[in-house]
Amino acid sequence: MTRRLIVEADGGSRGNPGIAAGGAVVLDEATGAVLSEVGVYVGIASNNVAEYRGLIAGLESALEHDPDAAVHVRLDSKLVVEQMTGRWKIKHPDMRTLAATAQRLLQGRDVSFEWVPRLSNKRADAAANESMDRRESFRRDFDGAQA
DSSP: OOEEEEEEEEEEHHEEEEEEEEEEEEEEEETTEEEEEEEEEEEEEEEHHHHHHHHHHHHHHHHHHHHOOOOEEEEHHHHHHHHHTTTTTTHHHHHHHHHHHHHHHHHSSOEOOOOOOOGHHHHHHHHHEEEEEEEEOOOEEEEEEEE
C-alpha cells in the first residue's frame, strides 16, 4: 500500500502586497505525525504568491520525506485549489510560474487537493506567520513522533 502524506499549506501578506511568507506542515496520514514544518519568507508580495510559495515548500518537504508517497494537499485558498486542479485559469504571470513549479513537482504522482476553512489550517498559518515575524525561512524536521 502506498504511503499518503498530507501537506497543509498557507500563505499570508501583511499589506497585500506587503511582507509575505508561506507556511506548510507535512503529516503522515496513517499516524497523524508531523514530519516537518516549513516557513518560506517571500519578502514583499501578494497573499496569493505567498500561498503558492507555501504550497511548493510543503510539496518539496513531503517528497523529500517519501518520493513515492501519494500526496493530499489541504489549503484555505480556494484560488490556489481551483487553479491547481485546472478548474480556474491562471492569469497572473507570477502565479502561472509558481503553479508550473508545483505542477512539475507533482507530475506523475497520486495527488489530490482539498479546500479547507481557515480555522482548519492553523498549523500552516502559524508557520507562515512565524516566517513573516522572523523575516526568514526555516524548516524543522521531526522523527515522526509529533502528533
